[in-house]
Amino acid sequence: MPYNVDPKQQAVRDEAKAFAEKHINPISVEWDQKPEPRPFPHDLYRKFGEAGFLGYNVPTEHGGKGKSNLEYITLIEELCYYDPAFGLLDAVGELASYPIVYFANDDQKKKYLPDLISGKKVCAFVLTEPNAGSDAANVSTVAEDKGDHYLVNGDKIFIMHGDVADVAVLFTKIKDKPKMSALIVETNQPGWKKRTLKNKMGMRAATTGGIIIKDVKVPKENLLGDIGKGFRYAMMTLDGARIGVAAQSVGLAQRALDESIAYSKKRIAFGAPIAKLQAIQWMIADMSTQLEASRLMCYKAAQLQDAGERFSLAAAQAKLYCSEVAGFCVNKAMQIHGGYGYIGEFSIIEKLYRDQRVLEIYEGTSEIQRLVIAANVIGR
Numbered sequence: 067m068p069y070n071v072d073p074k075q076q077a078v079r080d081e082a083k084a085f086a087e088k089h090i091n092p093i094s095v096e097w098d099q100k101p102e103p104r105p106f107p108h109d110l111y112r113k114f115g116e117a118g119f120l121g122y123n124v125p126t127e128h129g130g131k132g133k134s135n136l137e138y139i140t141l142i143e144e145l146c147y148y149d150p151a152f153g154l155l156d157a158v159g160e161l162a163s164y165p166i167v168y169f170a171n172d173d174q175k176k177k178y179l180p181d182l183i184s185g186k187k188v189c190a191f192v193l194t195e196p197n198a199g200s201d202a203a204n205v206s207t208v209a210e211d212k213g214d215h216y217l218v219n220g221d222k223i224f225i226m227h228g229d230v231a232d233v234a235v236l237f238t239k240i241k242d243k244p245k246m247s248a249l250i251v252e253t254n255q256p257g258w259k260k261r262t263l264k265n266k267m268g269m270r271a272a273t274t275g276g277i278i279i280k281d282v283k284v285p286k287e288n289l290l291g292d293i294g295k296g297f298r299y300a301m302m303t304l305d306g307a308r309i310g311v312a313a314q315s316v317g318l319a320q321r322a323l324d325e326s327i328a329y330s331k332k333r334i335a336f337g338a339p340i341a342k343l344q345a346i347q348w349m350i351a352d353m354s355t356q357l358e359a360s361r362l363m364c365y366k367a368a369q370l371q372d373a374g375e376r377f378s379l380a381a382a383q384a385k386l387y388c389s390e391v392a393g394f395c396v397n398k399a400m401q402i403h404g405g406y407g408y409i410g411e412f413s414i415i416e417k418l419y420r421d422q423r424v425l426e427i428y429e430g431t432s433e434i435q436r437l438v439i440a441a442n443v444i445g446r
């Protein structure tokens with residue numbers, strides 16, 4: 067992938083490529099096809115930590131690599147080129163610890179960040195509930211003030227790494243307070259019951275959990291930031307994470323395009339490579355054009371974030387457009403590959419097709435992105 071708006075991006079691509087060739091490519095198919103219950107790839111996660119990939123854009127004073135957001139999303143784009151599920155694994159590590167990096171106090175940062183950034187411990191971003199997905203402010207998990215601790219009860223679902231996380235950034239109401247708050251929870255307690263969700267369509271190597279929370283005690287000092295600001299922290303985290311989903315989409319779509327170009331040159335039909343057929347050329351032209359536009363939108367959003375400017379609109383536009391372009395690209399890639407795209411033993415296209423779908427759902431569905439975009443451009 068030669069396209070860079072910043073010369074530093076090529077170094078990131080080289081670093082990600084070297085990592086992927088050594089640690090991802092040899093295990094990619096095996097981890098996609100592991101039988102249920104799916105294990106969490108702890109070894110690879112620790113390797114991400116050793117490489118500095120779990121704190122890539124975290125400031126160096128907190129133990130991160132201090133890279134820009136543009137460099138970080140280039141890393142995610144590139145990892146997803148090799149395997150979207152493992153790229154997601156890395157992205158979730160960054161997303162989940164973001165609220166601790168930016169809203170926690172110094173003691174909390176010192177206590178939690180070293181183990182999370184090094185990959186020794188796994189963190190989860192625990193917001194969604196069975197009856198509160200898009201309507202995230204409507205959570206019914208509740209923390210009761212018991213003097214020196216909160217007593218928490220609730221039910222969470224669709225949580226990346228939620229089945230294994232040692233630490234959770236938990237979004238909850240505090241009893242008798244109107245707005246959502248956030249707590250840092252150490253999950254190794256009996257009332258924190260986690261399970262791995264089954265039959266996930268794609269992104270299988272990055273596991274997803276459901277959590278029942280029953281009378282879990284959380285010390286008062288684990289309140290994250292201020293009471294009542296949890297929803298704001300969640301939305302600020304998701305603004306940045308949406309650029310990450312855009313980057314996942316760009317990496318995945320680029321892979322679909324590259325595979326399609328290579329295949330169309332070697333597949334012979336009616337005595338010539340299918341790349342000679344205008345029908346195939348037009349599909350590839352459309353994939354390439356939409357991919358180029360989506361990459362630019364993704365980089366623009368990251369550059370606005372790096373410049374300290376408002377980027378919610380650009381992030382929502384990038385997430386919406388890039389994820390839907392990735393859908394277009396995997397669909398066309400499968401068409402170009404014919405049966406060899408549909409049957410997974412012959413190509414990566416079947417896996418890309420499955421991995422792509424959730425990009426239009428998590429971290430705000432396409433419909434929610436359109437609401438955010440409309441609110442920004444029309445006004446509320």
Ligand SMILES: Cc1cc2nc3c(=O)[nH]c(=O)nc-3n(C[C@H](O)[C@H](O)[C@H](O)COP(=O)(O)OP(=O)(O)OC[C@H]3O[C@@H](n4cnc5c(N)ncnc54)[C@H](O)[C@@H]3O)c2cc1C
Nearest residue numbers: 191192193194199200201224225226427428429430431433
């Ligand atoms: C694999 C996976 C990983 C995830 N990881 C995490 C995680 O780590 N942490 C976490 O907290 N959550 C996570 N989620 C949850 C994810 O963010 C939600 O699934 C998503 O926000 C949608 O919520 P929902 O599934 O409840 O759908 P619903 O909110 O029930 O939506 C159903 C449909 O209605 C539409 N809809 C809803 N409201 C509106 C509206 N106002 N206007 C127009 N259309 C609307 C939606 O767009 C969708 O099409 C994950 C989900 C998946 C599938």
